Amino acid sequence: MSLTINNNLMAQNAARNLAQSYGRLGTSTERLSSGLRINSAADDAAGLAIRELMRAEISSMRQGIRNANDAISMIQTADGALAVIDEKLIRMKELATQAATGTYNSDQRLIIDSEYQAMASEITRIANATKFNGIYLLNGNLSSSAANAANWGGDHKGEGLNSTGPLKIHFGPANSSAEDYYYIAIGNSTASALGVGSSANRGAKSAPHLEESAGYSISTQQGAQQALDALENAILSKDNIRASLGALQNRLANTITNLSIQAENLQAAESRISDADVALEMTEFVRNQIITQAAVAMLAQANSLPRMAMQLISG
Template structure:
């Protein structure tokens, strides 16, 4: 190589190597400081695309866990109210048994019936007032066999969505709760004229009411049993969703997170190369001075 003064090729070569090493050092610094192997699309374009889809699914699964837990809370609210209704029905049967015996007068049966009707009214009040986040649970609004979410207010059975997509086999199912009002259970004045459980004001009506109350208790128990099964199913769904989210998070970590040991090795290597390039650039910049000695 000739000794020239117009072009310092050794300095240019050292500058290029310095720029390359310094750029890689900057990348290692960014990765180590952020903890991410894939921070920009230039790091791994395909990996970035896969990672973002995984992150979206992880966020969706975590929200699905919250959705399912909200549904469990809703079911617990309904079941708690049905537990109170259960006590009212038991008291009504006790009153019907009391009124069915012949040792009470008609006036006394009317007094007993007044409490019977009060219990019936309380059952209806509980059923119509029990709500979760503004959604009434026991008044029959959720008893429909079909669901429609096309309007601002969904109708029919309640849809619990917890999956990433919209497939009925894996992403959602429905919660259907039958009405638990006194009229639906067939007891009290709301049961309608001629119904066996309408009144216990006479001995005959009281005896007939016992059978109606048994049916009412069974109907209420069916609602509670259905809710219990749904709660268990939702609890299992929560566990499954948490496992899915955990495994997906692990897979996303393999793509996205930096291996600190490996990257620290690369950082040290590029740091040494950068320092060497800086030193050699300084030496290369001094080489043209040799020409001055020949000129001088």
């Protein structure tokens, strides 16, 4: 290599190597400071795309877990109210049994019936007042005409600002009905829907073998006797609602467990793609740091070489 003044090729070569090693040192510093192997698309374009899709799915799953937990809270609210309604129905059956015996006169049965009607009114009040986050649970708004849970979605209408019909619980990251959501239907639990009390439809039969409005009143001995069967049917109807809610609560708990496992495994996969290996990056950092320091030293030496030409000229 010739000794020249205009072009110092050794210095240029050292500067180029210094720029490369300094760039790698910056990359190692960025990865160590952020903890991520991929900080921009330039680091790994395909890896970045996969990571962002995984992050979106993980976030969606975690929100799905919160949605399922909210649904469990809603179910517990409804079940608690139904437990109080259960107490009222039991008391009403006790009163009907009392009024059905012949040892009471008409005035006494009217007194008993007044409490019976008060219990029915309280059942209706509880059913109409029970709500979760502004959603009324027991007044029939969430009921479905389909007995099979698989067909509850047919009564759901979610096009408007306020959805109607069975409640749609969405917990999955996509929109497949089989894997990502299902419906919760809660039957009407008012006294009239259960067929008891003065608000019951007097033209309807509580059961095929009963006379009309069997649970309407216990002011007569015959009415009290018929009310026993109506109350039995009302308790069974209420129990069916509670059993359905209990099954849905268990299903939601299993859904939460499954989503938690999925999110955890997906997070592990995302970590393997995105996170920096600190031990490896620290090794690279030290290596690049040493190379950078050496390049700086060599650049300083290369910059001093033209002085040798000046010595020849001045000599």
